[in-house]
Amino acid sequence: MDPIIQQLHAKDQDQHEFHQAVEEVLESVKPVLDRNLWYRQQGVWERLIEPERVIMFRVPWVDDEGNVRVNRGFRVEMNSALGPYKGGLRFHPSVNLSIIKFLAFEQTFKNSLTTLPMGGGKGGSDFNPKGCSDFEVMRFCHSFMLELYRHIGPNTDVPAGDIGVGAREIGYLFGMYKKIKNEFTGVLTGKSLGWGGSLIRPEATGYGNVYFASEMLTTRDQTIEGKSCLVSGSGNVAQFTIEKILDLGGKVHTISDSDGYIYDEEGIDCDKLGWIKQLKNIRRGRVAEYVETYPQAVYTPIDPTLGYNPLWDHSADCAFPSATQNEINEQDAKNLVKNGVFLISEGANMPSSPEAVAVFHDANCLYGPSKAANAGGVAVSGLEMSQNTIRMSWPREEVDTRLKQIMHSIHSTCVDAASEYNYGQNYVAGANIAGFVKVVNAMLDQGVV
Numbered sequence: 001m002d003p004i005i006q007q008l009h010a011k012d013q014d015q016h017e018f019h020q021a022v023e024e025v026l027e028s029v030k031p032v033l034d035r036n037l038w039y040r041q042q043g044v045w046e047r048l049i050e051p052e053r054v055i056m057f058r059v060p061w062v063d064d065e066g067n068v069r070v071n072r073g074f075r076v077e078m079n080s081a082l083g084p085y086k087g088g089l090r091f092h093p094s095v096n097l098s099i100i101k102f103l104a105f106e107q108t109f110k111n112s113l114t115t116l117p118m119g120g121g122k123g124g125s126d127f128n129p130k131g132c133s134d135f136e137v138m139r140f141c142h143s144f145m146l147e148l149y150r151h152i153g154p155n156t157d158v159p160a161g162d163i164g165v166g167a168r169e170i171g172y173l174f175g176m177y178k179k180i181k182n183e184f185t186g187v188l189t190g191k192s193l194g195w196g197g198s199l200i201r202p203e204a205t206g207y208g209n210v211y212f213a214s215e216m217l218t219t220r221d222q223t224i225e226g227k228s229c230l231v232s233g234s235g236n237v238a239q240f241t242i243e244k245i246l247d248l249g250g251k252v253h254t255i256s257d258s259d260g261y262i263y264d265e266e267g268i269d270c271d272k273l274g275w276i277k278q279l280k281n282i283r284r285g286r287v288a289e290y291v292e293t294y295p296q297a298v299y300t301p302i303d304p305t306l307g308y309n310p311l312w313d314h315s316a317d318c319a320f321p322s323a324t325q326n327e328i329n330e331q332d333a334k335n336l337v338k339n340g341v342f343l344i345s346e347g348a349n350m351p352s353s354p355e356a357v358a359v360f361h362d363a364n365c366l367y368g369p370s371k372a373a374n375a376g377g378v379a380v381s382g383l384e385m386s387q388n389t390i391r392m393s394w395p396r397e398e399v400d401t402r403l404k405q406i407m408h409s410i411h412s413t414c415v416d417a418a419s420e421y422n423y424g425q426n427y428v429a430g431a432n433i434a435g436f437v438k439v440v441n442a443m444l445d446q447g448v449v
């Protein structure tokens with residue numbers, strides 16, 4: 001084992017997701033380190049895996065029955081070599097330091113790939129918004145911001161949404177920040193359109209992922225048109241991935257949540273997608289309800305004893321995992337390949353286990369890793385920051401055109417970096433190398449800080 005990894009395991013025991021993310025990047029960039037001994041001498045790698053700052057705090061709040069509840073809040077400010085820390089907040093009961101550190105680490109390289117001046121950070125809480133009233137969510141968000149506000153700012157750290165944090169939560173967080181600081185600034189992205197949000201930000205991660213998939217398909221003279229697709233999740237990223245696939249003439253058969261998944265043989269069309277948006281964004285219901293309105297579809301509850309997810313065991317051309325980390329294990333990857341899937345483009349962060357990634361590479365799939373494929377979300381957040389700074393709102397077409405250009409540029413950057421280091425069409429290596437080199441060169445310019 002590389003001594004750096006040995007040290008990491010000894011120092012940060014039980015941070016499995018963080019180890020997984022670090023090991024993948026280190027493996028990819030070994031040839032870069034070998035070619036540039038200066039990088040090793042300057043301890044860039046040791047510095048990269050140590051967050052610049054980790055903030056953990058108590059979040060007390062009162063539920064509708066008058067009980068005091070306490071959650072744990074996190075913000076990991078990973079790396080500011082390229083700009084203010086930037087990355088989302090996740091509210092989910094599974095949140096812990098390992099998950100936030102892996103997300104902040106990945107975010108650093110992802111943000112580097114976008115070409116925009118953003119460092120990497122991530123935060124969140126083990127708070128579960130599911131089943132809470134709007135007032136409970138508001139009280140939680142206000143309490144969360146009562147601590148977080150001291151650590152963030154439009155030129156310091158600019159959080160946004162992630163799992164469990166959408167427009168509603170960003171609104172409550174922003175309201176408390178504005179009240180405490182008595183200033184109206186672009187301290188959060190993913191704001192509503194009426195008060196500083198950017199057009200296309202809600203769509204950006206899903207649309208960007210499909211643009212990245214289209215770029216990968218172009219290398220084999222193909223397009224999304226006519227392709228059958230499997231999508232997991234049913235939240236922000238899944239919804240707009242489906243919308244763009246439909247727009248480009250593809251067909252989508254699946255959605256899921258943490259209880260189970262839907263397989264719709266006929267395909268999810270625009271009307272059904274509208275119904276899903278209502279279900280998830282307004283009624284906050286479960287995907288199981290889909291079959292009550294569309295009885296030709298089949299609902300399968302999650303069975304953790306199976307050892308694989310049957311959602312990935314259907315015949316299709318493309319897969320867009322859009323729920324959470326490690327949702328595709330080795331068996332799922334084998335099932336996908338067996339069923340004819342040859343393109344996997346990741347909307348979720350790190351949804352494929354290392355063993356699954358190896359299966360995709362062995363089968364010569366077009367495999368777009370999350371830090372490249374889902375970078376459209378944070379890229380449009382960067383554009384939201386620019387619009388806030390100049391106090392202007394760009395039209396929908398302009399933001400969408402910029403998003404497409406950024407995804408095109410990320411694709412070619414990955415291809416070029418992989419080719420420079422003889423990795424062939426390996427987007428994992430390309431994304432890791434290109435993201436790493438830009439961050440590390442900035443760190444070296446700025447000295448040992």
Ligand SMILES: NC(=O)C1=CN([C@@H]2O[C@H](COP(=O)(O)OP(=O)(O)OC[C@H]3O[C@@H](n4cnc5c(N)ncnc54)[C@H](OP(=O)(O)O)[C@@H]3O)[C@@H](O)[C@H]2O)C=CC1
Binds near residue numbers: 348375
């Ligand atoms: N929003 C953004 O702009 C970006 C998001 N991402 C990534 O995309 C993924 C989805 O995020 P987003 O759509 O914003 O989040 P949402 O909260 O809108 O939706 C999350 C979806 O994933 C499901 N899910 C969450 N956790 C689990 C779990 N442990 N097991 C099974 N299903 C789960 C949820 O089901 P349920 O309702 O049951 O919880 C829900 O369907 C995440 O990995 C996120 O980090 C990446 C880049 C940007």
Ligand SMILES: O=C(O)CCC(=O)C(=O)O
Binds near residue numbers: 160189349377378381
């Ligand atoms: O828009 C942002 O700043 C955050 C996006 C994000 O959290 C991600 O890319 O994983």
